[in-house]
Amino acid sequence: MGNFSRDTFDKLKHYVSVRLQQGVPLVDADWNEQEDIRKNEVETFLKWFVGNGVPKGNDGFKILAIAGNNDFEIQGGDGTAEGAGRVLVEGWDALIESNMKYTEQPLYDNAALATEWGVDPAQPLTTPSSGQRIDTVYLDVWEREVDSNDDFDHLVNPNIGIETCVRLKREWVVRVAEDSANVPASPTGHVFYVLATLNRVNGQPVIDTLQILDVRQTDLNLTALHVEIIDARGDKNTLGERLDESLTNAGELMTDVVGNDQVKTDAAIEESKILFNLAGHNHSGGSNGQLIGTSGLADNAVTLSKLNLQTVNNGSVADIAPDSSRLVLVEADIALAKGKTKVYMPVISITDVEGAGIAQITRQLIYRSTQNADNFDVYLQITNLPGGTETVDVNWYVYSFAEEE
Numbered sequence: 001m002g003n004f005s006r007d008t009f010d011k012l013k014h015y016v017s018v019r020l021q022q023g024v025p026l027v028d029a030d031w032n033e034q035e036d037i038r039k040n041e042v043e044t045f046l047k048w049f050v051g052n053g054v055p056k057g058n059d060g061f062k063i064l065a066i067a068g069n070n071d072f073e074i075q076g077g078d079g080t081a082e083g084a085g086r087v088l089v090e091g092w093d094a095l096i097e098s099n100m101k102y103t104e105q106p107l108y109d110n111a112a113l114a115t116e117w118g119v120d121p122a123q124p125l126t127t128p129s130s131g132q133r134i135d136t137v138y139l140d141v142w143e144r145e146v147d148s149n150d151d152f153d154h155l156v157n158p159n160i161g162i163e164t165c166v167r168l169k170r171e172w173v174v175r176v177a178e179d180s181a182n183v184p185a186s187p188t189g190h191v192f193y194v195l196a197t198l199n200r201v202n203g204q205p206v207i208d209t210l211q212i213l214d215v216r217q218t219d220l221n222l223t224a225l226h227v228e229i230i231d232a233r234g235d236k237n238t239l240g241e242r243l244d245e246s247l248t249n250a251g252e253l254m255t256d257v258v259g260n261d262q263v264k265t266d267a268a269i270e271e272s273k274i275l276f277n278l279a280g281h282n283h284s285g286g287s288n289g290q291l292i293g294t295s296g297l298a299d300n301a302v303t304l305s306k307l308n309l310q311t312v313n314n315g316s317v318a319d320i321a322p323d324s325s326r327l328v329l330v331e332a333d334i335a336l337a338k339g340k341t342k343v344y345m346p347v348i349s350i351t352d353v354e355g356a357g358i359a360q361i362t363r364q365l366i367y368r369s370t371q372n373a374d375n376f377d378v379y380l381q382i383t384n385l386p387g388g389t390e391t392v393d394v395n396w397y398v399y400s401f402a403e404e405e
Helices: 028-050 111-117 222-233 239-244
Strands: 085-089 092-096 133-146 167-177 190-200 212-214 275-277 280-282 309-320 324-335 342-354 361-369 375-384 391-402
Touching: 028 092, 085 133, 085 190, 092 133, 092 167, 133 324, 309 324, 309 342, 309 375, 324 342, 324 391, 342 361, 342 375, 361 391, 375 391
Parallel strands: none
Antiparallel strands: 085 092, 133 167, 133 190, 190 212, 275 280, 309 391, 324 375, 342 391, 361 375
8 A cells, every 4th residue: 555654743732834934855754744634624624613414405315215125225326526425524525426235335235355454344134023123224434545456547647657746535335233233343544324224014025105204304504504693693793692681680580571461360370370470580480489289280371372382293002122112193295384383392101111121112203205395294102121021012193393384
């Protein structure tokens, strides 16, 4: 590989540039340190100020179902560098020019190439043999040195017939951690990024669309983030200006900030349930200051109708084994404009437990776009975390809180 005199780059030196002096030789170590400084500055900015994920207007590295046994497709771009699918991972921009099957990757089941590159091959996928299985699909990104043995025509200067400089190339491979919700520790020089989880079904070698849960962070865009912050804070430029409208210099709530509509009879907060006096007030409720949970919330002070909570969907899921999940449809084909006004609140309860162990149930809402970005479906994923041998039955409800039209 490359013949270098020494490697002088050190992040902890805080150097930002290499300055060439007149009358001295130009050596490889100085040249390479200047490039390492520049490269580190870009990667550090992307890692800490942008983050991991897919940029706005791109959909690279999405995992897609195909008609094949123990295989899936990795979404790319239009075949050009500008239109490639891409994802940022710890400051590294990984590109995929065109769609590629998992089994079409150069490192798929290729021990010889893996040995040459000093990495592990991508392993063939297996069919679950018992129960449901969660597999985690993740991207492995690293950089390797390339010389004229890999790229003779480009790296050998035809005018002098020798290799002058070598190159660093960014490589990636999509891997699958079978029967695991976590990825392994990354080797030195590698960075990992989770793309999707696969809810594999016993005895089924085919992975269909409903089994794939896309977990990529999408729509990374600093301009969009700035607009979102402006929308949230209104036309006030600083937090202090916004607080000045509601708090005194002593930090007390100004008078008339909370309107009468919010404390009138039968409102969510009733005036009779707040103890007012000249020295201030407390929020425990009632003339005697009863604790919340007793008469302080009597007489239906807070009701479902006042919170505008409505049942969207409900049902039951039976026999979830440890380390398995169930995905249920809550609401389908929701227009984006309508969905922006709705907040979902899932509630689940365990109704039966069999087997040894302590049942540990989690739930999360999953939003999937349908035909285009203007519509989406909402799913509830209920998971029984790894424990003993217990299986559980659960009932579930999903409520929505919608702004008034």
